[in-house]
Amino acid sequence: MGRLSVTLCGIELDNPVIPASGTFGYGVEFAELYDINCLGTFSFKGTTREPRYGNPTPRIAEAESGMLNAVGLQNPGVDAVIAEELPRLKKCFHKPVMANVSGFSVEEYVEVCRRLDAQAQVGWLEVNISCPNVHGGGMSFGTDPHMAAEVTRAVKAVTTKPVIMKLSPNVTDIAQIARACEDAGADAVSLINTLMAMRIDIRRRRPILANVTGGLSGPAVFPVALRMVWQVADAVGIPVIGLGGVSSAEQVIEMMLAGAAAVEVGAANLTDPWACQKIIDELPAAMDRCGIDNLRDIIGGAKQWEKT
Amino acid sequence: MKQGIYTVEENTPLAEGVFRMRLRGDTSAVTRPGQFINIRLDGKFLRRPISVCDWDDGTITIIYKLLGDGTERMSRYPAGKTLDVLTGLGNGFDVGRAGERPLLIGGGVGTPPMYALAKQLLAAGKRVQAVLGFNSAADVFYADELRDLGAAVRVATADGSRGVKGFVTDALAGLDYSYYYACGPEPMLRAVWKTAVTDGELSFEERMGCGFGACMGCTCKTLTGFKRICRDGPVLRKGELLWDD
Ligand SMILES: Cc1cc2nc3c(=O)[nH]c(=O)nc-3n(C[C@H](O)[C@H](O)[C@H](O)COP(=O)(O)OP(=O)(O)OC[C@H]3O[C@@H](n4cnc5c(N)ncnc54)[C@H](O)[C@@H]3O)c2cc1C
Ligand SMILES: Cc1cc2nc3c(=O)[nH]c(=O)nc-3n(C[C@H](O)[C@H](O)[C@H](O)COP(=O)(O)O)c2cc1C
Ligand code: FES
Numbered sequence: 248m249g250r251l252s253v254t255l256c257g258i259e260l261d262n263p264v265i266p267a268s269g270t271f272g273y274g275v276e277f278a279e280l281y282d283i284n285c286l287g288t289f290s291f292k293g294t295t296r297e298p299r300y301g302n303p304t305p306r307i308a309e310a311e312s313g314m315l316n317a318v319g320l321q322n323p324g325v326d327a328v329i330a331e332e333l334p335r336l337k338k339c340f341h342k343p344v345m346a347n348v349s350g351f352s353v354e355e356y357v358e359v360c361r362r363l364d365a366q367a368q369v370g371w372l373e374v375n376i377s378c379p380n381v382h383g384g385g386m387s388f389g390t391d392p393h394m395a396a397e398v399t400r401a402v403k404a405v406t407t408k409p410v411i412m413k414l415s416p417n418v419t420d421i422a423q424i425a426r427a428c429e430d431a432g433a434d435a436v437s438l439i440n441t442l443m444a445m446r447i448d449i450r451r452r453r454p455i456l457a458n459v460t461g462g463l464s465g466p467a468v469f470p471v472a473l474r475m476v477w478q479v480a481d482a483v484g485i486p487v488i489g490l491g492g493v494s495s496a497e498q499v500i501e502m503m504l505a506g507a508a509a510v511e512v513g514a515a516n517l518t519d520p521w522a523c524q525k526i527i528d529e530l531p532a533a534m535d536r537c538g539i540d541n542l543r544d545i546i547g548g549a550k551q552w553e554k555t
Numbered sequence: 556m557k558q559g560i561y562t563v564e565e566n567t568p569l570a571e572g573v574f575r576m577r578l579r580g581d582t583s584a585v586t587r588p589g590q591f592i593n594i595r596l597d598g599k600f601l602r603r604p605i606s607v608c609d610w611d612d613g614t615i616t617i618i619y620k621l622l623g624d625g626t627e628r629m630s631r632y633p634a635g636k637t638l639d640v641l642t643g644l645g646n647g648f649d650v651g652r653a654g655e656r657p658l659l660i661g662g663g664v665g666t667p668p669m670y671a672l673a674k675q676l677l678a679a680g681k682r683v684q685a686v687l688g689f690n691s692a693a694d695v696f697y698a699d700e701l702r703d704l705g706a707a708v709r710v711a712t713a714d715g716s717r718g719v720k721g722f723v724t725d726a727l728a729g730l731d732y733s734y735y736y737a738c739g740p741e742p743m744l745r746a747v748w749k750t751a752v753t754d755g756e757l758s759f760e761e762r763m764g765c766g767f768g769a770c771m772g773c774t775c776k777t778l779t780g781f782k783r784i785c786r787d788g789p790v791l792r793k794g795e796l797l798w799d800d
Binding site for chain 2: 269270271272276277279280292300301304305306307308309310311312313314316318321455465466514516517518519520521
């Protein structure tokens with residue numbers, strides 16, 4: 248095991264850096280830019296049962312130190328992911344991939360998870376119960392502990408691979424949702440998805456996003472995400488994947504000290520396509536500066552300072 | 556696509572609220588007219604996409620309009636300033652379809668990509684005609700530059716202060732062309748799509764999260780499926796467009 252390696256639900260990762268769903272497509276665009284086998288793994292675009300166009304454009308708006316998106320889960324559907332995307336990915340990525348799944352009903356989550364669970368390339372299922380950009384699905388499952396537990400239980404019943412429940416920050420008590428997922432059998436949780444937000448074009452006096460609201464991500468959300476990772480790591484015994492605004496090796500370390508077993512990187516990939524490769528390259532030097540021998544030893548390393 | 560550090564060599568006003576910037580650096584990723592670059596600006600999270608107006612072995616020229624805070628900041632960058640830029644983005648125009656008498660249609664800051672396109676078409680021995688549309692005489696730019704290259708140029712202004720009074724489509728009458736290339740605001744593209752008689756291709760804009768196909772922020776529906784404006788476009792074929800009126 249190298250200095251950077253960590254274990255996520257029994258699978259060893261060469262490093263904890265994982266491009267986040269929706270910012271890395273199905274990998275091939277980035278494989279043209281660098282050898283994506285340097286990654287711990289990556290989480291592919293949120294996949295649903297049917298192909299989806301998503302929301303009308305504009306889907307993107309800028310914010311101070313961040314961005315809003317209201318893509319609305321555009322994806323080719325699980326059949327095309329299995330028939331086309333995974334075979335293409337196989338040629339350029341030789342590690343287990345994290346399959347991100349979305350749905351509009353418990354049955355849909357179950358069916359898509361069951362089908363992706365059967366794919367040899369898939370290492371983990373990351374179940375997105377936190378998309379703020381679609382109606383009648385996504386986030387509505389992630390804001391109620393009973394529904395979060397119901398999706399978790401139903402998905403666990405039909406799958407063999409580790410199930411990671413991806414949580415929404417748009418709740419009063421994220422630790423409560425995390426505990427509900429753990430009690431229902433989740434193998435890990437990842438957080439945070441985007442924060443519900445909006446922008447208005449003051450010259451045209453109308454919302455910039457056609458969907459009116461969107462999800463905020465990028466550096467602006469890092470302190471919020473870190474706080475939530477800290478709270479959830481306290482509340483559950485299963486591994487926590489930390490994400491939200493991470494764009495440097497130092498922030499990977501910070502997330503891990505708060506309790507993250509691995510770290511996802513989202514919006515940073517969009518503004519610097521080589522961001523994850525650079526973060527991985529910079530980790531050893533950042534660890535040296537902080538006196539860290541092995542990353543896996545620092546998970547939750549700031550916990551002694553817990554308020555009592 | 557390549558990422559590189561580019562040095563501002565020139566950044567000067569060209570017309571009312573319009574600037575031209577020449578950047579020095581690696582241009583090897585730029586392969587076709589109609590492609591764009593994506594520029595990181597100090598203090599801005601998202602990059603700004605701007606079409607390539609012209610390029611050679613060591614420089615890229617862009618022309619941009621002051622729209623909001625980002626382009627406003629850009630206009631104050633002095634010569635010598637360095638910028639982080641992604642180059643070689645988008646599909647660009649297909650010069651192979653031009654025929655003998657291609658027509659280039661540019662509206663406002665849709666005009667810049669027509670410059671490199673005209674250069675390539677003229678070098679290939681085509682008879683190039685261009686129709687450029689602006690609001691008023693003070694906004695006009697690159698009509699003379701295109702003429703100097705050897706293109707036949709017509710200008711239309713909305714207020715009639717220069718050239719034909721009206722829109723680009725009002726200046727198309729009587730022109731004989733084999734194929735067209737258009738870039739400009741969407742209402743103009745719609746009008747061109749309806750009016751122009753030959754096949755052609757049109758270049759679109761959309762708000763972008765990445766500019767290289769990763770985020771699905773810029774997707775539009777076409778007859779040939781969903782297209783990411785940044786990667787499958789910005790240039791789409793006339794026959795792909797889903798406009799129904
Ligand atoms: C492929 C492509 C090529 C372009 N080529 C040119 C060009 O050659 N010359 C030129 O002047 N302009 C061009 N544009 C438009 C240019 O990108 C915007 O005018 C610019 O991003 C505005 O930035 P701002 O900070 O001044 O405006 P703001 O409104 O403050 O920008 C806020 C956000 O909205 C985005 N945005 C605002 N307007 C547009 C728009 N029309 N298209 C895309 N994103 C927008 C910005 O990039 C930024 O992320 C092009 C756009 C695209 C997509
Ligand atoms: C353009 C875009 C698309 C996204 N699509 C998805 C998605 O399909 N599924 C999902 O679980 N999260 C999606 N997300 C959320 C990210 O995976 C991540 O949780 C969030 O952006 C916070 O991380 P960041 O600040 O590093 O971007 C998307 C984010 C962005 C910016
Ligand atoms: S802007 Fe990200 S896919 Fe086009």
